Every structure is written in C-alpha cells, then in structure tokens.
Amino acid sequence: xxxxxxxxxxxxxxxxxxxxxxxxxxxxxxxxxxxxxxxxxxxxxxxxxxxxxxxxxxxxxxxxxxxxxxxxxxxxxxxxxxxxxxxxxxxxxxxxxxxxxxxxxxxxxxxxxxxxxxxxxxxxxxxxxxxxxxxxxxxxxxxxxxxxxxxxxxxxxxxxxxxxxxxxxxxxxxxxxxxxxxxxxxxxxxxxxxxxxxxxxxxxxxxxxxxxxxxxxxxxxxxxxxxxxxxxxxxxxxxxxxxxxxxxxxxxxxxxxxxxxxxxxxxxxxxxxxxxxxxxxxxxxxxxxxxxxxxxxxxxxxxxxxxxxxxxxxxxxxxxxxxxxxxxxxxxxxxxxxxxxxxxxxxxxxxxxxxxxxxxxxxxxxxxxxxxxxxxxxxxxxxxxxxxxxxxxxxxxxxxxxxxxxxxxxxxxxxxxxxxxx
Numbered sequence: 001x002x003x004x005x006x007x008x009x010x011x012x013x014x015x016x017x018x019x020x021x022x023x024x025x026x027x028x029x030x031x032x033x034x035x036x037x038x039x040x041x042x043x044x045x046x047x048x049x050x051x052x053x054x055x056x057x058x059x060x061x062x063x064x065x066x067x068x069x070x071x072x073x074x075x076x077x078x079x080x081x082x083x084x085x086x087x088x089x090x091x092x093x094x095x096x097x098x099x100x101x102x103x104x105x106x107x108x109x110x111x112x113x114x115x116x117x118x119x120x121x122x123x124x125x126x127x128x129x130x131x132x133x134x135x136x137x138x139x140x141x142x143x144x145x146x147x148x149x150x151x152x153x154x155x156x157x158x159x160x161x162x163x164x165x166x167x168x169x170x171x172x173x174x175x176x177x178x179x180x181x182x183x184x185x186x187x188x189x190x191x192x193x194x195x196x197x198x199x200x201x202x203x204x205x206x207x208x209x210x211x212x213x214x215x216x217x218x219x220x221x222x223x224x225x226x227x228x229x230x231x232x233x234x235x236x237x238x239x240x241x242x243x244x245x246x247x248x249x250x251x252x253x254x255x256x257x258x259x260x261x262x263x264x265x266x267x268x269x270x271x272x273x274x275x276x277x278x279x280x281x282x283x284x285x286x287x288x289x290x291x292x293x294x295x296x297x298x299x300x301x302x303x304x305x306x307x308x309x310x311x312x313x314x315x316x317x318x319x320x321x322x323x324x325x326x327x328x329x330x331x332x333x334x335x336x337x338x339x340x341x342x343x344x345x346x347x348x349x350x351x352x353x354x355x356x357x358x359x360x361x362x363x364x365x366x367x368x369x370x371x372x373x374x375x376x377x378x379x380x381x382x383x384x385x386x387x388x389x390x391x392x393x394x395x396x397x398x399x400x401x402x403x404x405x406x407x408x409x410x411x412x413x414x415x416x417x418x419x420x421x422x
Contacts, residue, residue: 001043004212004277005269011276012268021263023048023055023090026082028329030091031196037131039091042098042129046209047090049228050181053198054086054389056260057189072378085188089140093181095133096144099126100151106227107155142184150177158227163234167243170229178206185257197257200250201270208247208274211240212281237282244278368396 012020027048031039053065064084070076072413104117104125105111113119130148137144150173161170182202186194213227215237221228230240251270260266368376373396394401 004209004281005045005049005273006277007269007273011272016265016268020052020269021074022065023051023082023087023132023265025071025074025079026087027051027094029068029081030083030087031094034088034091034136035095035129038125039095039129039132041230042094044094044098045096047097049205049266050090050093050185051082052266052269053185054085054089054188055082055187056263056266057191057194057258058086059261065319085140086185088136089142089181089184089188092133092136092140092142092144093147095101095129096137096147097177098127100131100148102126102129103151104155139160140184141304142181142186143328146180150174153209156231157230161229161232165233167211167229167233167235167240168207170233171207175203175206178209179203188245194258196253201254201258203321204247204254205248205270205274208244208278210253211244212277215240215244230294241278241282244282248274248278275383353377369399370396 007020024043024045028040028043031043058064064082064086065080066083067078068081070078087302102122106122106126109119113122130144133147134144152273154173157170157173179202182205183195183199186192186198205217210229218228218230218237220226223229229235230237252275254268255263296336367373376393378394380392392401393399
C-alpha cells in the first residue's frame with residue numbers, strides 16, 4: 001500500500017470506515033478481475049479516491065456493493081466491497097501510474113534493477129500494465145494517453161530544472177494526470193457540471209502528492225545523491241509548506257463547487273485527511289497513538305526515525321525505541337538480561353535498579369530469516385494480531401510490539417460533515 005491519504009481508523013466513524021475499506025478492497029478486486037492476481041500489488045490508498053469520488057456523485061451508492069470472500073488482510077473475514085465503473089477507473093489509473101513508477105526505477109537503476117535480467121523483466125511488466133490500463137480506460141471512455149504523456153514529460157522537465165526554477169513547473173505533469181482522472185469521475189457519474197471543480201481538485205491533489213513525496217524523501221535523496229525537486233530548485237521547506245497549505249485550501253473550495261449525492265467520505269479524505277497528511281509529512285503534528293508508540297517529543301514533534309516515527313518503538317527506549325533508558329534494557333547497562341551488574345548502578349539491588357531477586361527478561365532469540373518472517377507475517381495478518389493484539393512478536397525482528405489499532409487514545413475528532421465550516 002502507498003499513498004499520501006492514509007486515514008487512521010479512529011478518525012473515521014464506523015460507517016465511513018466500512019465505506020473506505022469497501023473502496024480499498026473494491027480497487028484490489030477490480031485489479032484482480034480485469035488484470036490478474038499479480039496486478040493487485042499496485043493497490044494504493046490514493047487510487048481509491050477515484051472510486052470514492054465516482055460513487056459520491058451517483059444515486060443509490062448502497063446498491064453498488066457485493067460481498068467478497070475471506071481475505072488474509074481482513075483477518076479471513078468477508079466484507080462488502082465497491083464494484084462498478086469507479087473501481088475499474090481507479091484500477092486503470094493505478095496500473096498506468098505504477099507502470100510509470102517501475103520504468104522510472106529501471107531508468108535510475110535502483111536496487112536490484114541494476115541487474116539487466118531484472119530490469120528487462122520489470123520493463124515487460126510495466127509494458128503489460130500500460131496496455132491493460134489503456135484497455136480498461138478505453139472501455140470506460142478514458143484515454144490513459146494523458147497519463148502516459150504526463151509521465152513521459154517528467155524526466156525532461158526535471159533535467160532542465162535548477163536553482164530558481166519554480167517548483168510548480170516540476171509538479172505540472174503530476175497535476176495534469178490527476179486532474180484528468182478526477183474529472184472523468186464526473187463523466188462516469190453523468191454529472192458534467194462537476195467536471196471543472198473536480199479537475200481543479202485533482203490538479204491540486206497531484207501537486208500536493210508531488211510536494212509531500214519530495215518533502216518526505218529529501219533527506220534520503222540527499223544522502224543517496226538522488227534527484228529531489230526541493231533540492232534541485234532550491235525551494236525551502238517553508239515555501240513547500242506554503243504551497244501545500246494552499247493546495248489543501250484549494251481542494252476544499254473546489255469540493256464546495258461540486259454536487260454530490262453523498263460526499264461525506266470524499267469530504268473526510270480530501271478536506272480533513274489531506275491536512276493531516278501535510279502535518280505528518282512536515283512533522284508538525286501526528287495522531288496521539290502514533291506519537292505515543294514512537295516516543296515523539298512534546299508539542300507533536302516528530303518521533304525519532306522520521307516523520308512517521310517508529311510505530312512499534314522499542315518498549316525499553318534506547319536504540320530504535322525513541323527516548324528513555326539505556327540501549328540494553330530498562331535499567332540501562334551491558335548486562336545481557338537488561339540491567340547492570342548486581343549491586344552496581346542500574347543493576348539488581350543497586351541504585352536505580354530492580355530489587356534483588358526481581359525477575360529479569362532473558363535475551364530474545366535473533367532475527368528470523370526472510371522467508372520465516374514472511375510466514376509469520378501472513379499468520380499475524382490472518383489472525384488480525386497486527387491490528388488488534390495487545391502485544392505480539394515482530395515477524396522478522398522478534399521485538400515486542402503492540403497492535404496498531406489497540407487501545408488508541410487519540411483525540412482525532414470524528415467529523416460527521418454536518419455543519420463543517422470547511
């Protein structure tokens with residue numbers, strides 16, 4: 001999964017959470033139905049917004065559901081999922097944009113794609129996705145050539161960009177692609193009057209996606225020598241933040257001009273969650289349960305490890321766990337059982353240490369291998385422990401972790417979109 005709109009389940013009412021999952025699963029199953037099992041790997045959080053916008057403009061959205069069979073990612077439960085033209089358009093757009101991403105990685109010789117056989121295989125996959133997306137788009141009356149053209153123009157624009165180049169010059173191809181996809185939802189829904197405002201919302205959404213991706217990757221891009229639009233154009237983070245805030249406001253205004261049958265979920269995702277995405281990317285605020293788990297600083301300061309922090313932080317602090325005691329245990333020293341030497345500071349019976357005879361935790365086994373960890377991960381997904389367990393052992397690291405949706409105390413403020421002033 002990838003994308004900038006990643007709503008915390010605790011910020012959605014039960015009904016909206018079910019609707020969001022229905023569109024996410026609907027996108028995944030539309031990819032499988034039209035393009036085969038392997039294409040499901042391009043399922044993404046941003047792509048489902050196309051499906052959400054289409055359904056929000058249609059009459060009788062509740063009838064556009066079907067019950068899907070058990071899935072490991074749903075804890076082997078059945079669920080209602082979205083179906084219809086919105087999900088298929090989202091699938092076509094996701095395929096074409098994922099194809100462009102693969103070709104970009106091949107061109108940059110990233111990671112394993114430095115090896116010629118893998119690069120050749122990746123190009124074939126990308127070509128197949130291009131054709132599949134174009135075929136589905138044509139069936140829906142959407143010409144995916146506008147997406148391909150935008151992607152093809154991006155490298156040339158980046159090659160010419162330098163200090164002083166307006167950042168919006170670099171984001172233009174992404175804006176054009178997302179504007180076309182958002183506007184076509186009005187065509188599918190039979191509401192031509194919504195075309196202009198949704199195109200504007202899509203244009204600003206594309207700008208925001210490009211900006212936030214640049215902000216989040218800037219440090220790693222500088223370390224690796226990769227091209228980054230902020231660094232290349234000399235744009236400050238303050239200016240990037242201003243542009244991001246303007247984009248969020250513009251999207252809200254554009255949504256006001258569009259007519260929806262039921263626009264609650266679209267409003268939450270595009271008016272509220274985008275604001276949170278901007279804050280998260282710039283490290284200004286975060287959901288309380290993310291800060292708590294990642295040991296973030298006061299005032300919503302970003303936790304260690306980046307703007308997302310470490311959602312499963314080391315419960316004893318130190319390395320990998322944010323702040324707290326020493327790197328080797330709750331009493332901070334080099335004792336393999338997590339404390340200092342007996343009678344010494346931090347050790348059993350010593351100052352700041354546990355009382356004599358206190359039970360101390362033995363060292364955990366080493367990391368699991370890749371395939372063993374994958375097997376454990378699937379088991380955790382099937383049993384819903386990743387989300388709901390109070391505590392479980394990490395599939396690869398074996399570190400103690402908490403389920404990401406367990407006992408969240410975040411004051412996220414459920415918006416029922418009634419009387420909302422935005």
